[in-house]
Amino acid sequence: MINAKKTMTVNRQFKEVWMRRIFFVIASTSIFILLLIMIFIFAEGIPVFKKVSLIDFIFGKYWYPTSEPPEFGIFPLIVASISVTALSAVISIPLGVMTAIYLAEIAAFKVREIVKPMVELLAAIPSVVIGFFGMVIVSPFLQDVFDVPTGLNLFNAALMLGFMSVPTICSISEDAISSVPRAMREASFALGATHFETIVKVILPASLSGIITSIILGMSRAIGETMVVLMVAGGATMIPSSIFDPVRPMPASIAAEMAEAPFRGDHYYALFATGIVLFCFTLIFNIIADHIAYKYKQTGDSTL
Amino acid sequence: MTKTDIKKPVRDRFALPHIKYREYKQTFFFTLLRFAAIINGTALAVILFFLLKNGYKAITWTFLTQPPMDSMTKGGIFPCIIGTIYLSMGAIAIALPIGIISAIYLNEYARSGIILRIIRLGINNLAGVPSVVFGLFGLAFFVIYLKMGVSLLAGALTLGLLSLPVIIGATEEALKTVPDTYREASLGLGATKLQTIFRVVLPCAMPGILTGAILGISRAAGETAPVMFTAAVFFTPDLPSSIFDEIMVLPYHIYVLATAGTEIEATRPLQYGTSLVLIALVFGMNLGAILLRARLKRRMHI
Numbered sequence: 001m002i003n004a005k006k007t008m009t010v011n012r013q014f015k016e017v018w019m020r021r022i023f024f025v026i027a028s029t030s031i032f033i034l035l036l037i038m039i040f041i042f043a044e045g046i047p048v049f050k051k052v053s054l055i056d057f058i059f060g061k062y063w064y065p066t067s068e069p070p071e072f073g074i075f076p077l078i079v080a081s082i083s084v085t086a087l088s089a090v091i092s093i094p095l096g097v098m099t100a101i102y103l104a105e106i107a108a109f110k111v112r113e114i115v116k117p118m119v120e121l122l123a124a125i126p127s128v129v130i131g132f133f134g135m136v137i138v139s140p141f142l143q144d145v146f147d148v149p150t151g152l153n154l155f156n157a158a159l160m161l162g163f164m165s166v167p168t169i170c171s172i173s174e175d176a177i178s179s180v181p182r183a184m185r186e187a188s189f190a191l192g193a194t195h196f197e198t199i200v201k202v203i204l205p206a207s208l209s210g211i212i213t214s215i216i217l218g219m220s221r222a223i224g225e226t227m228v229v230l231m232v233a234g235g236a237t238m239i240p241s242s243i244f245d246p247v248r249p250m251p252a253s254i255a256a257e258m259a260e261a262p263f264r265g266d267h268y269y270a271l272f273a274t275g276i277v278l279f280c281f282t283l284i285f286n287i288i289a290d291h292i293a294y295k296y297k298q299t300g301d302s303t304l
Numbered sequence: 305m306t307k308t309d310i311k312k313p314v315r316d317r318f319a320l321p322h323i324k325y326r327e328y329k330q331t332f333f334f335t336l337l338r339f340a341a342i343i344n345g346t347a348l349a350v351i352l353f354f355l356l357k358n359g360y361k362a363i364t365w366t367f368l369t370q371p372p373m374d375s376m377t378k379g380g381i382f383p384c385i386i387g388t389i390y391l392s393m394g395a396i397a398i399a400l401p402i403g404i405i406s407a408i409y410l411n412e413y414a415r416s417g418i419i420l421r422i423i424r425l426g427i428n429n430l431a432g433v434p435s436v437v438f439g440l441f442g443l444a445f446f447v448i449y450l451k452m453g454v455s456l457l458a459g460a461l462t463l464g465l466l467s468l469p470v471i472i473g474a475t476e477e478a479l480k481t482v483p484d485t486y487r488e489a490s491l492g493l494g495a496t497k498l499q500t501i502f503r504v505v506l507p508c509a510m511p512g513i514l515t516g517a518i519l520g521i522s523r524a525a526g527e528t529a530p531v532m533f534t535a536a537v538f539f540t541p542d543l544p545s546s547i548f549d550e551i552m553v554l555p556y557h558i559y560v561l562a563t564a565g566t567e568i569e570a571t572r573p574l575q576y577g578t579s580l581v582l583i584a585l586v587f588g589m590n591l592g593a594i595l596l597r598a599r600l601k602r603r604m605h606i
Contacts, residue, residue, distance in 0.1 A: 016496055026402055030427045030430050030468060101337055118344065118345050122348045124587065133351050133354065170344075196329060196334065197330075224433070224435065226529035227559065231563060251436040251529070258440075259533075272440060282437075294421075
């Protein structure tokens with residue numbers, strides 16, 4: 001009897017330990033996949049550097065992958081990606097952060113219950129639909145209003161991307177603002193500050209790390225977004241001189257040309273190498289965001 | 305205090321000189337903040353309005369139940385709807401088990417330390433990988449290296465990995481809402497940790513996990529770039545009969561009709577119609593998730 005009981009306990013412990021190990025292995029899948037992604041895009045992208053040097057690839061001003069001899073310089077694509085993202089940030093940062101403040105601080109409960117799902121639905125619209133909307137509705141509108149040769153340009157793409165990153169910025173910022181301890185707010189009121197002064201001088205500084213994280217993540221999403229820039233940015237591989245010039249950001253180039261690039265030809269390798277550059281951009285953004293979120297973690301009043 | 309001051313009401317005597325200015329400033333900026341929220345709502349409304357206005361005529365029974373005809377200019381989008389449903393179901397079937405178990409490990413087992421930090425960094429970075437890079441990876445790994453070809457399976461695997469971070473995040477949130485007293489009660493009755501997790505914690509967290517799963521499916525259904533190289537084709541005459549078949553999907557259909565066809569103008573109504581169907585599908589799932597969550601919240605409060 002005692003023996004049987006012992007065996008059962010041992011069995012149960014044995015099972016516990018093994019399940020714990022299996023769970024750990026499965027939880028590590030994400031890192032494993034991240035590594036696999038790196039290995040495979042590097043393996044398919046590195047061969048292009050037999051043809052062009054890394055410096056020429058990144059700073060080369062001409063992207064003519066199909067002409068003879070081909071030119072693989074992605075500098076115009078990088079400039080396009082950065083300028084579209086920066087311009088979209090001009091729209092998304094104020095809009096996102098302000099909406100977050102409104103939702104977390106000012107809005108009445110009933111209003112918040114309506115506005116919050118609306119922001120979430122904005123995030124849920126598939127990117128291809130936003131791209132389509134930008135193409136058929138916004139583009140002719142811009143053409144008329146600003147009297148420009150094409151409505152498919154940097155400005156249009158930035159406008160669409162801006163509205164796409166608002167939900168990311170808004171929801172993460174809102175979490176940060178709501179987690180500011182109540183005591184700090186009350187202390188500020190007790191000193192005679194108005195609600196607005198409390199927001200600007202107490203709540204925003206206290207939640208700054210969360211807000212900055214949200215902004216970096218929003219921009220990281222914008223720079224990697226594909227369908228919108230593919231359909232709306234215009235597709236010209238040149239360095240833009242005004243915000244109404246058509247451009248071709250990196251993701252657009254990859255998505256548009258992959259289908260016609262000969263399998264494991266130089267063009268194919270060059271597109272994977274563009275993917276590596278894009279991957280590195282977002283990786284750096286994410287690591288910075290993660291670092292800020294971790295280092296300036298909000299744990300309570302004592303950290304401030 | 306001067307003599308004239310004493311005649312004023314008490315409130316005004318002690319009021320700071322610029323209190324009115326401060327109040328105006330607050331009103332002004334609060335209006336500005338409210339305005340920002342309104343702009344977001346307007347953007348959503350404008351997009352929906354134009355799609356509905358131009359697209360509602362295209363939605364007919366034929367459109368929903370027939371395959372495309374006359375080189376895409378007529379007929380319906382039935383194969384795309386089926387393809388999208390298969391693809392997102394496949395993706396979630398892959399992401400859900402891995403995601404739930406990852407979240408269980410992170411929330412129930414892992415102690416904070418360097419390993420946990422590395423795993424979290426991995427998940428956060430996976431969430432940040434651009435969708436087109438997922439597409440490239442799917443092409444290089446599933447389609448070419450594992451020789452799956454352009455197929456439903458390759459697309460579902462790629463999308464599954466893409467939605468993994470969403471599922472992990474949602475499941476962790478759900479696990480966190482289960483009170484610790486439940487776990488302690490179960491352990492106190494002699495249950496092992498494993499029994500506690502599967503018989504007490506998971507059932508309590510299930511509605512929250514389901515919400516996450518629905519959001520994951522809706523995200524997967526709307527993705528285009530990862531599917532372009534791994535699963536989708538512009539046209540295939542047959543419905544998929546095995547997981548190694550190429551498929552048609554709604555997002556890619558919209559993209560091709562709107563940009564690459566020879567008769568872009570002629571197929572405009574079809575493009576609007578397809579967009580509307582995709583949006584209806586995605587919003588339907590999202591609204592379901594939002595309502596489910598609202599109900600949960602109410603139940604928690606009681």
